[in-house]
Amino acid sequence: MSSDMGKDNQDNIIEKLDAVVSGEDYIKYLESKIRLLEMEREKLLMKVNYYKSELEKLISPPLIEGVIEYVLGDGRAVVKSTTGPNLVVAIADNIDKNLIKPGVRVALNQRGSAIVEVLPSYMDTYVQLMEVIEKPSVKYEDIGGLSEQIRELREVVELPLKNPELFEEIGIEPPKGVLLYGPPGCGKTMLAKAVAAESNATFIAIVGSELVQKFIGEGARIVRELFELARKKAPSIVFIDELDAIAAKRIDIGTSGEREVQRTLMQLLAEIDGFRPLDKVKIIAATNRIDILDPAILRPGRLDRIIEVPLPDFNGRIEIFRIHTRRMKLAENIDFQELARMTNGFTGAEIKAVVTEAGYNAIRDNRRQVTMNDFLKAIEKVRSKKKLRRVEEYAENKEDKEAPLIFQ
Ligand SMILES: Nc1ncnc2c1ncn2[C@@H]1O[C@H](COP(=O)(O)OP(=O)(O)OP(=O)(O)O)[C@@H](O)[C@H]1O
Helix, strand or coil: CHHHHHHHHHHHHHHHHHHHCCHHHHHHHHHHHHHHHHHHHHHHHHHHHHHHHHHHHHHCCCCEEEEEEEECCCCEEEEEECCCCEEEEEECCCCCHHHCCCCCEEEECCCCCEEEEECCCHHHHHHHHCEEECCCCCCHHHCCCCHHHHHHHHHHHHHHHHCHHHHHHHCCCCCCEEEEECCCCCCHHHHHHHHHHHCCCEEEEEEHHHHHHHCCCCHHHHHHHHHHHHHHCCCEEEEEECCHHHHECCCCCCCHHHHHHHHHHHHHHHHHHHCCCCCCEEEEEEECCHHHECHHHHCCCCCCEEEECCCCCHHHHHHHHHHHCCCCCECCCCCHHHHHHHCCCCCHHHHHHHHHHHHHHHHHCCCCCECHHHHHHHHHHHHHHCCCHHHHHHHHHCCCCCCCCCCC
16 A cells, blocks of 8 residues: 555656656656666566466476486487386487486486486585595694504505505405494594595595484485495595494384484495405494494404594593694693693593693783693683593593592
């Protein structure tokens, strides 16, 4: 109602203006008015087209998804449709023929007689789920207190990736995969990244819990795509964090969610079984819960090398303090042994948090050097924040015999 009144007013003003202006000015004025109206018309036409296409989308029946098996020479292709049979189909004119290749995902019209759209590959859809690093920047010397674990990983992952001929000559098969286990924040991911970096391998990571929670019903397919990507990017290391989310033993597989997780695990086992020990793809899996893993995943020929990544011991904590303070301006009175004694039961991630917090303490006091007192305050703060019950339970079982427990 009010907008109509506004329009009436506008028309009145225009009429009055029409009466006032005359001659050449009047012609110019009319021309600009025509241009304005033409622009308005264009806008309305665009709106009509938009609503038409939206309407078409709403009333058109769904398309059929398929994957091109092979391309025929006569402008047609054989497509495996998701509804069942292989179909010989035409390719619509508006499709870029360069995109039509075996393995490409396409949409067929409702009759299943022609390719009408090229769809993005699953890889594109799943990229958000995978972390792919061509060359990770972590080095072995960035990892504190895990020299034995590094030695073992170099032997079973790095060496076969770099010198497979050595293994062929001697006639032994390296493991296809390794399982790292231990409490969170103690360097499992760092180890996997460092091995990838030092082996010149692509690092491809996926988190088990995300795999089953974010892409319900697609787990098995993603696992297949993951290994396809790993083969394409070889040499590569597939890192599966929180393996227990997909590979926990199940007493009964009642619900559909559990069946789905089971299917994902089956696919993972099939992928591991599918490549050879000297193929340039290695798996490193990590878990905090080795106790609940399905033994099937640990069978010979699968993840049969098991490496513990425990809480850092006294010397390990000293090393981790030294690594994370490498680029820090420290006061002379810093006693690393004392810091290590005071952080019994801390994870590597918590020691890193202590170092960062100590740095903040110096900044807050407007100092350029970090003092022992900054570290002591930081230890207290991080200790009071220790919320991870899992870690504390683990620490109780793994008593550190080298250093006295000061804070209990
Ligand atoms: N041994 C270590 N040496 C140096 N830094 C460490 C060490 N362990 C942990 N850190 C620090 O803690 C961070 C987290 O460690 P990381 O992600 O490797 O732990 P994780 O064992 O994989 O944990 P999660 O099980 O939670 O994935 C690292 O980025 C690093 O800064």
